[in-house]
Amino acid sequence: QLQLVESGGGLVQPGGSLRLSCTASEFTLATYDIGWFRQAPGKERERVSCINSRDGSTNYADSVKGRFTISRDNAKNTVFLQMNSLKPEDTAVYYCAAGVHTDYVCYSSGPQFEYWGQGTLVTVSE
DSSP, rough: OOEEEEEOOEETTOOEEEEEEEEOOSSSSGEEEEEEEOOTTTSOEEEEHHHTTOOOOOEEEETTTTTEEEEEEEEGGGEEEEOSSSOOOOOOOEEEEEEOSSSSGGGGGGGGOEEBBBBEEEEOOO
């Protein structure tokens, strides 16, 4: 089973920053659309951001626009999520997921992503 591995979560104060990383050892992330999702306790999973494998275009949830940035480093087979100006409401388990490119994957709430990581916890608190 191909799997993604997230890292970089932790505890940060409001207004702080974290950079999450998503990598895979058994396949090349550059050939997949990669999404970052999050799920807070008692809430539904939310797509935070996605990066297209064909043209590098990106999208973001309204709640994180202007604060989060998704990017790829193909040489390192890694996708990053830079999170700035963090708020308590950003607290959640963050997951990365990979999907074979279509025009719809990066707009999917999750089902079109075939491979998922185990998640990394981000806690924003004083």
